[in-house]
Amino acid sequence: MTALQSFRTGDTPLPDIVILTHKLARDYDMGGEVVRALRGVSLQIRKNEYVAVMGPSGSGKSTLMNLVGCLDTPTAGEYWLNGQKVSDLSDDALARIRNKEIGFVFQTFNLLPRATALHNVELPLIYAGLPARERREHAARALTSVGLGDRMDHRPNELSGGQRQRVAIARALVNAPSILLADEPTGNLDSATSAELMQVFGDLHRQGQTIVMVTHEHDIAAHAARVVTLRDGVIATDQLQAA
Amino acid sequence: MHFLEAIRLALQTIRAQKLKSVFSAIGVFIGVTFLIGAWSIVNGMNRYMTEKFAGTLVGVNTFHLRRSPNVTFDVEDSVWRAWRRRPRIKFADATAVTLGLTVPTVTAWYSEGRGSVEYNGKVAKDITLEGATERYFDIMNLKIADGRAFTPQESKAGTTVVVLGYDLAQKLFPDVNPVGHSVRIHGLPYRVIGVVERQGNLLGISLDKFVVAPALSPIQRDVNPPGVVDALIVKANSEPEMREAMDQTEAVMRSRRHLRPRQDDNFAMETSEGVLDFWKKLSRILYAVGPGLVGIALVVGGIVIMNIMLMAVAERTREIGIRKSLGARRRDILRQFLAEATALATVGASLGIVTGIALSMLLQALSPLPASVSPFSIVLGVVVGGGVGIVAGVYPASRAARLDPIAALRQE
Ligand SMILES: Nc1ncnc2c1ncn2[C@@H]1O[C@H](COP(=O)(O)OP(=O)(O)OP(=O)(O)O)[C@@H](O)[C@H]1O
Ligand SMILES: [Mg+2]
Numbered sequence: 001m002t003a004l005q006s007f008r009t010g011d012t013p014l015p016d017i018v019i020l021t022h023k024l025a026r027d028y029d030m031g032g033e034v035v036r037a038l039r040g041v042s043l044q045i046r047k048n049e050y051v052a053v054m055g056p057s058g059s060g061k062s063t064l065m066n067l068v069g070c071l072d073t074p075t076a077g078e079y080w081l082n083g084q085k086v087s088d089l090s091d092d093a094l095a096r097i098r099n100k101e102i103g104f105v106f107q108t109f110n111l112l113p114r115a116t117a118l119h120n121v122e123l124p125l126i127y128a129g130l131p132a133r134e135r136r137e138h139a140a141r142a143l144t145s146v147g148l149g150d151r152m153d154h155r156p157n158e159l160s161g162g163q164r165q166r167v168a169i170a171r172a173l174v175n176a177p178s179i180l181l182a183d184e185p186t187g188n189l190d191s192a193t194s195a196e197l198m199q200v201f202g203d204l205h206r207q208g209q210t211i212v213m214v215t216h217e218h219d220i221a222a223h224a225a226r227v228v229t230l231r232d233g234v235i236a237t238d239q240l241q242a243a
Numbered sequence: 244m245h246f247l248e249a250i251r252l253a254l255q256t257i258r259a260q261k262l263k264s265v266f267s268a269i270g271v272f273i274g275v276t277f278l279i280g281a282w283s284i285v286n287g288m289n290r291y292m293t294e295k296f297a298g299t300l301v302g303v304n305t306f307h308l309r310r311s312p313n314v315t316f317d318v319e320d321s322v323w324r325a326w327r328r329r330p331r332i333k334f335a336d337a338t339a340v341t342l343g344l345t346v347p348t349v350t351a352w353y354s355e356g357r358g359s360v361e362y363n364g365k366v367a368k369d370i371t372l373e374g375a376t377e378r379y380f381d382i383m384n385l386k387i388a389d390g391r392a393f394t395p396q397e398s399k400a401g402t403t404v405v406v407l408g409y410d411l412a413q414k415l416f417p418d419v420n421p422v423g424h425s426v427r428i429h430g431l432p433y434r435v436i437g438v439v440e441r442q443g444n445l446l447g448i449s450l451d452k453f454v455v456a457p458a459l460s461p462i463q464r465d466v467n468p469p470g471v472v473d474a475l476i477v478k479a480n481s482e483p484e485m486r487e488a489m490d491q492t493e494a495v496m497r498s499r500r501h502l503r504p505r506q507d508d509n510f511a512m513e514t515s516e517g518v519l520d521f522w523k524k525l526s527r528i529l530y531a532v533g534p535g536l537v538g539i540a541l542v543v544g545g546i547v548i549m550n551i552m553l554m555a556v557a558e559r560t561r562e563i564g565i566r567k568s569l570g571a572r573r574r575d576i577l578r579q580f581l582a583e584a585t586a587l588a589t590v591g592a593s594l595g596i597v598t599g600i601a602l603s604m605l606l607q608a609l610s611p612l613p614a615s616v617s618p619f620s621i622v623l624g625v626v627v628g629g630g631v632g633i634v635a636g637v638y639p640a641s642r643a644a645r646l647d648p649i650a651a652l653r654q655e
Binding site for chain 1: 255561565566568570649
């Protein structure tokens, strides 16, 4: 509880904090040799913040995102999501959090290759236990909102990179998560498509979405209000910037 | 996630991954087909042997006094040569044994040879020529379909009358009732007095190509040297009485042959049990080979499925990672893969049952091997084949479902 209490003494009221990590660490055991990918990251992200995470390759950006997205388990440290201590949760409770609280957008999209765009977007709703009709309605609405209303029955290989990433975003947002995590979402896109995607992120942010995004590119990071820089598994800088 | 949802998902996946699905169903299919097929052969042989073979060849509570066993298995050359050197059973031996039996029995003489039978220019070749006494028909349970068997008087007098087997009667007399007509056996005329009911076949050999004439009729020259019978058939009312009759027979024969106590019998008494003994030896091999074959089929099927699953496992592991990252619980993943594997195993097993049964029927129709599908083998086939299919499908998935989503996503 120490991290939480110490935070309580700060100037921000607790309910506003979406992500709170305390000395979060992740080691990879490579057959005897231990790679310390993350070495104690303490980070707070408030509701409706738009954060870009930068840093050289291998600095631990993806590792941090995966931990924050509950896709990976930390070696040490603590992590609270919406005031709930994640490291204490059972497997099923974690699945619920991934389903309801987190929308994750990967650099490589991670769509099911044989499923249609609509079915891909339906997936989180299936695991949320929604009946089929409602699912289809929700998923269709999410696809329409990212401009893919006329591509619902296409499979990923019938879509462009930008369109695939939009499907992934629709899927990430379909359950109205409290945070949108994106690990190099523009990494596989050309600059025009990247700009469009940043438009989508900007709109989402204005609608109240909390966003954390990893990027290598400064012009992409420029869209965010706050830039966190990692170096060798620790936070090097953490700065607000003018929009 | 609902169970129906899991099934729907499974069907979608199966449709999407047709080739993989077909192969894993084939794995189960091969296993189940072989299990049912192989089992039905062994099972059919076994039933056949115990119910028909032994009874047909020897008869119930019946033994045959012979020079040497008629039905043998794996006899060494030296033993066989010793048997050939034994004295034959003489008419006088048979008579003496019959007189020496005090337990209630029915006895008949029996000798057989091969030859042709002729009627009106038509010749039936390779017919079993049997010389027997009148009780032979009762003892061997040969029912007369038409006419009659021969009388004790005819038997004793060696009258030239004959009873025909069903196939032979059909062949020589396709249009007319043979009773009353005269056939020629090795040139001599015999009057047909009856036709025996159809006996069917034994291991593919017709049991209806024979003639039976009185043992003392001229047919005796066609079947054996003068004064010799192949067998004295003795039927008792019960198993213990049969044993007693065998003891008495042995005593009479030993004294007639002047055998000293140390000397072995130089004759044989064959019972249906003895014949079954032969079968048991054979079936022991079949039962050893049968499950082996089945095991091989299942292992092959299992390997096929495992390989397909492993081939697909990288892709499926990614899929599992994606699903888990979107909120699937471990049990959702397991349910999905279980439904998928079960559906495939069910298809494979159903086809396996149908093909296994068809195979055993085909085998029965095309070969002399009898086959009989046992319900147990179907159950076993489905349980084992389906089980292998399901385990092969679910096991890799259950391992992947235990990974952190990111670990599953990273697998190539
Ligand atoms: N599964 C893994 N096993 C072993 N080491 C790993 C694993 N994943 C990451 N690492 C190591 O951890 C460190 C941080 O990796 P991470 O992927 O977080 O970097 P990153 O900042 O996202 O880099 P990039 O910008 O190239 O994506 C690296 O040294 C990497 O080699
Ligand atoms: Mg990375």
